[in-house]
Amino acid sequence: MLTVIRPTSITQSDDVSLLLADWYAALDLRVLAGELAANSATAYKRGVGKFMTWCEAGKVDSVSPETLRSWKAALLSEGRRPATVNAWFAGIKALFSWAVETRRLNYNPSENVKGATRKGQNKKHAREALTDVEVLRVLAQPNTSTPQGRRDLAILALMAFAGVRQIEVHRADLADLRSESGRLVLYVTGKGHSEADEIVVIGNPKAENAMHDWLAERGDHSGPLFTSYSDRSTGDRLGLRAIRGIVKGYYQAAGVRGNKTTHSLRHSAISKAIMNGAPVQKVQSMARHKNLDTTMVYYHELDRLTNPAEDYIDYGEKE
Numbered sequence: 579m580l581t582v583i584r585p586t587s588i589t590q591s592d593d594v595s596l597l598l599a600d601w602y603a604a605l606d607l608r609v610l611a612g613e614l615a616a617n618s619a620t621a622y623k624r625g626v627g628k629f630m631t632w633c634e635a636g637k638v639d640s641v642s643p644e645t646l647r648s649w650k651a652a653l654l655s656e657g658r659r660p661a662t663v664n665a666w667f668a669g670i671k672a673l674f675s676w677a678v679e680t681r682r683l684n685y686n687p688s689e690n691v692k693g694a695t696r697k698g699q700n701k702k703h704a705r706e707a708l709t710d711v712e713v714l715r716v717l718a719q720p721n722t723s724t725p726q727g728r729r730d731l732a733i734l735a736l737m738a739f740a741g742v743r744q745i746e747v748h749r750a751d752l753a754d755l756r757s758e759s760g761r762l763v764l765y766v767t768g769k770g771h772s773e774a775d776e777i778v779v780i781g782n783p784k785a786e787n788a789m790h791d792w793l794a795e796r797g798d799h800s801g802p803l804f805t806s807y808s809d810r811s812t813g814d815r816l817g818l819r820a821i822r823g824i825v826k827g828y829y830q831a832a833g834v835r836g837n838k839t840t841h842s843l844r845h846s847a848i849s850k851a852i853m854n855g856a857p858v859q860k861v862q863s864m865a866r867h868k869n870l871d872t873t874m875v876y877y878h879e880l881d882r883l884t885n886p887a888e889d890y891i892d893y894g895e896k897e
Contacts, residue, residue: 625669
């Protein structure tokens with residue numbers, strides 16, 4: 579077991595288990611205080627647990643920047659995706675930041691250690707966007723003469739026209755839907771957030787009409803915006819697995835194939851906004867990306883296909 583963190587001057591105690599117990603308690607308190615999402619706290623703990631297991635297996639008894647880089651290198655060599663490595667490493671950074679802030683440590687070995695990057699200079703999305711025809715075919719599938727069909731079209735429209743994530747659909751409550759400055763907006767609880775504090779503008783008429791049709795069906799009672807029609811959970815909040823099943827089912831019905839997931843509709847919305855000339859800052863705001871680099875991935879991918887360098891090659895030959 580990892581029992582000491584060296585250099586010894588960075589810690590006031592050799593009891594790492596006590597340090598971790600106190601940190602876990604601090605995370606739980608932040609969740610209760612509404613400062614940290616419960617799933618983020620769980621992810622942080624999982625990352626530190628993975629690191630501790632690696633240290634025990636390798637009989638590592640000291641932590642330095644080189645130690646952390648060695649752990650990351652080991653994970654990548656095992657075939658772990660960079661996104662997974664970074665998610666686990668976020669827990670390590672959170673632990674050491676807390677320890678320094680609370681004066682349990684005098685030194686943060688993770689401070690200058692960067693996250694893993696994807697292969698190549700430009701990141702690339704693993705999931706494909708839908709074509710315009712595919713989006714329209716998917717939106718045409720729900721049977722809007724039924725309550726379930728009206729609900730499903732509202733969900734699909736939010737994803738296709740506002741780039742809403744499936745987790746945001748799952749978490750949305752009726753109280754999060756409001757009218758502001760003459761626009762219908764939805765306050766969403768984004769990744770790593772504990773409350774609905776970011777807005778989605780439902781500006782497309784098809785999306786707005788789909789939402790109103792669903793609201794007329796749903797009624798004014800408080801609670802989840804999207805509810806289940808399953809025999810065993812009627813009226814309950816629609817689950818993530820159910821949302822994925824709904825979207826994938828309509829993909830299949832529309833003849834959409836390939837590496838398409840629920841995220842593909844969000845990918846399509848962001849890509850279409852860019853293709854139609856939306857400024858990068860507005861796209862970042864719509865997508866709710868904390869880092870502009872994440873937004874720029876979309877620009878790089880689209881530019882590579884719509885304005886490739888290959889089109890500029892001309893040897894002056896006559897046709």
